[in-house]
Amino acid sequence: MRWILTRIIQYKNFVLFLFLLGIGVTLSTYRSIYHQTKIEKLGLVVSGSISQSINDSKSYFSLKEINQKLLLENNLLKQELIHLEKSGSSFKEVEIDSKINDYYVQSAEVIKNSFSKARNILIISKGSSDGIKKDMSVISSEGIVGIVKQTSENFSSVISMLYQDLKINAKLNNSGAFGSLSWEGRNPEQMTLSDVSVINKIALGDTIVTGGMSAYFPKGIPIGTILEFDKPNLGGYYTIKVKLLNNLTDLEYVYIIDNKKRAEFLGLEKQSDDGSR
Amino acid sequence: MVQDNFKTLFGFIFLVLLQNLIFDNVNLFGYSCPAVYLFFVISYRFDKSQFALIILGFLLGLTVDLLQNSSGANAISTLFISFIRPFIIKFSFGVNPDNISILSMKTRLDKQLLYIVLLTFIHQFVLQSVAYFDLDHFVLILRNTVMNSTLTFILLFAALNLFKKKA
Numbered sequence: 001m002r003w004i005l006t007r008i009i010q011y012k013n014f015v016l017f018l019f020l021l022g023i024g025v026t027l028s029t030y031r032s033i034y035h036q037t038k039i040e041k042l043g044l045v046v047s048g049s050i051s052q053s054i055n056d057s058k059s060y061f062s063l064k065e066i067n068q069k070l071l072l073e074n075n076l077l078k079q080e081l082i083h084l085e086k087s088g089s090s091f092k093e094v095e096i097d098s099k100i101n102d103y104y105v106q107s108a109e110v111i112k113n114s115f116s117k118a119r120n121i122l123i124i125s126k127g128s129s130d131g132i133k134k135d136m137s138v139i140s141s142e143g144i145v146g147i148v149k150q151t152s153e154n155f156s157s158v159i160s161m162l163y164q165d166l167k168i169n170a171k172l173n174n175s176g177a178f179g180s181l182s183w184e185g186r187n188p189e190q191m192t193l194s195d196v197s198v199i200n201k202i203a204l205g206d207t208i209v210t211g212g213m214s215a216y217f218p219k220g221i222p223i224g225t226i227l228e229f230d231k232p233n234l235g236g237y238y239t240i241k242v243k244l245l246n247n248l249t250d251l252e253y254v255y256i257i258d259n260k261k262r263a264e265f266l267g268l269e270k271q272s273d274d275g276s277r
Numbered sequence: 278m279v280q281d282n283f284k285t286l287f288g289f290i291f292l293v294l295l296q297n298l299i300f301d302n303v304n305l306f307g308y309s310c311p312a313v314y315l316f317f318v319i320s321y322r323f324d325k326s327q328f329a330l331i332i333l334g335f336l337l338g339l340t341v342d343l344l345q346n347s348s349g350a351n352a353i354s355t356l357f358i359s360f361i362r363p364f365i366i367k368f369s370f371g372v373n374p375d376n377i378s379i380l381s382m383k384t385r386l387d388k389q390l391l392y393i394v395l396l397t398f399i400h401q402f403v404l405q406s407v408a409y410f411d412l413d414h415f416v417l418i419l420r421n422t423v424m425n426s427t428l429t430f431i432l433l434f435a436a437l438n439l440f441k442k443k444a
Contacts, residue, residue: 013327017360020335024356027339028349028407043343047297050344054298114345116304118408121346157346164409185409185417249304 041152048123048155051112059109059252066252073141103218104258106130110251111155115188120160122146124254127154137216137257142246143223144168145254147216156256162188162248169211170223175200178211181223181242188249190227193240198231200238208242215262215269285321289337292317297344300432309424311432312351312400314341318359319396319433320440322378327363334359347408354403358396365395380440393433394426401426 008015059066108130112123126132128151138145138158146158147166159166162183170181170193179196193208206226212219224242231238259265292314300313317337321330338355345351358365366374369392376382382389405418405425 013331013360016328016331017356020331020356021353024335024339024349024353027342027352040343040346043346047344047346050297114301116310117345117347118414119348123346185414 040150040157044123044150044155044157045152047112048125048152051123052125052155055109055111062252069141069252102259102261104260105255106258107253107255108132108156110254113160113249113251115160115162115249118164118185120162121149122158122160122251122254124156124158124256125154126256127151127156129153131258132156132256133258135216135262137218137259138254139217139221139257140246140251140254143244144210144217144221145246145248145251148256158254160248161191161244168217168223169213170208171211172196172200172202173207173209173222175202177202178213179238179240181208189244189247191224191242191244193226193242194237196238196240198235198238202226202229202238202240204228215259215265218257218259285333288317288320289333293337293340293344296341301345303428305428306424309421309428311425311429312341312397312404313429313432313436315355315358315397315400315429316433316436318355318362319393319437320378320380321362323366323374324377327359330362331356331359350404350407353407354400357403358400361399362396365392365399369395379437383441389437390434393437394430397426397429397433398422401429 106126108124108126110122111125112121114120114122122138122145124132124138132148132151134148134150136148138148144161146160146163149157149159151157161168161181162185164183164185166182168181169178171178177196177200179193181191181193183191196202204226208223208225210217210219210221210223222245224244227241227243229238229240296312296314300311303310314337318330318334321333335352335356338352339349341355342349342351369388370385374382375385379389379392401422402418405421409418
């Protein structure tokens with residue numbers, strides 16, 4: 001007994017190192033989801049409030065750019081409106097009733113953004129008190145941004161598209177072929193679209209949009225264009241490099257989309273899963 | 278003694294804030310982000326308890342992790358270099374370093390350089406390996422390691438000269 005104790009005291013640094021290493025590894029491999037979420041929530045509150053104060057002073061300097069972006073978006077919307085009015089008078093009969101609308105949109109400010117790590121997280125200035133919930137989708141005026149990971153009262157963390165383990169359902173706008181979009185961790189402007197079968201014809205510059213085959217993103221939100229692609233000789237699947245439309249490195253404002261039928265969708269999916277077992 | 282502990286605590290908080298407020302926003306070339314909080318481990322006195330350093334190093338990394346919203350890579354890598362620091366000290370300064378802290382060390386610049394380079398490089402290598410955790414990304418890990426440790430090294434060396442005790 002004494003011998004064991006002496007050994008432990010002799011090698012106490014090493015024992016401590018192993019012990020703390022164990023804690024560290026546990027933290028990073030997501031063994032205990034409960035503790036992980038609790039601790040992450042604490043981190044979110046602290047880093048959210050710190051980043052908020054920095055961002056408040058920083059955003060003042062980019063007001064001009066933000067205005068320009070808003071103007072551009074307004075122009076586009078106005079164009080669409082005119083188009084609609086021209087194409088038929090039916091536009092006025094469509095009432096935009098939020099009860100009927102499946103998607104509810106609200107805006108938020110990005111107060112912390114990262115894009116240089118393997119798994120990137122954004123923090124936005126709205127939280128559970130504004131009705132933000134986990135798994136809502138986040139887009140910007142130019143394309144998609146990510147998925148809400150966690151909420152505290154006034155802040156939410158968002159898994160960026162630049163997140164190595166994230167796969168997003170996407171499709172080619174022209175042919176309608178589906179694939180899954182992922183990030184390889186090199187360039188914040190490029191993503192990889194895989195699982196598109198070679199029976200589909202694709203060309204450089206084709207647009208990629210969200211596929212809508214999940215409960216996250218609504219269908220048809222533009223993501224990017226095809227930069228280059230590899231066609232394997234023996235058939236199979238393309239490897240497509242996609243250039244993102246939106247610049248994820250200078251996000252200022254984002255929109256959060258709440259899919260009102262999400263619960264229904266998930267319920268049905270679960271039911272059919274249970275049924276097939 | 279008490280004053281020393283306060284100094285350590287103050288350094289801890291100051292470095293965490295410095296890292297989170299300023300250096301996490303540095304994205305040189307789009308991906309590199311220096312880890313200036315390593316200054317804590319580097320400037321920790323040689324004669325003080327290593328047991329305490331291991332705990333403090335772990336807490337330091339964990340705090341940075343929480344503020345960066347990353348999953349634990351900083352905690353593991355800072356813990357690792359806190360643990361292997363005595364071996365690096367032995368390797369770079371010999372068995373008996375002629376001073377109790379790198380802050381009051383004046384001679385042997387080459388050995389001081391070796392000490393800092395080893396610590397930053399190993400730290401970054403462990404950090405990036407844990408973050409990517411995939412052999413397919415080995416080139417990427419190496420690139421990030423080299424970039425980040427170069428940047429961190431420059432900053433730490435500058436800071437060290439700034440805080441050196443004048444005789």
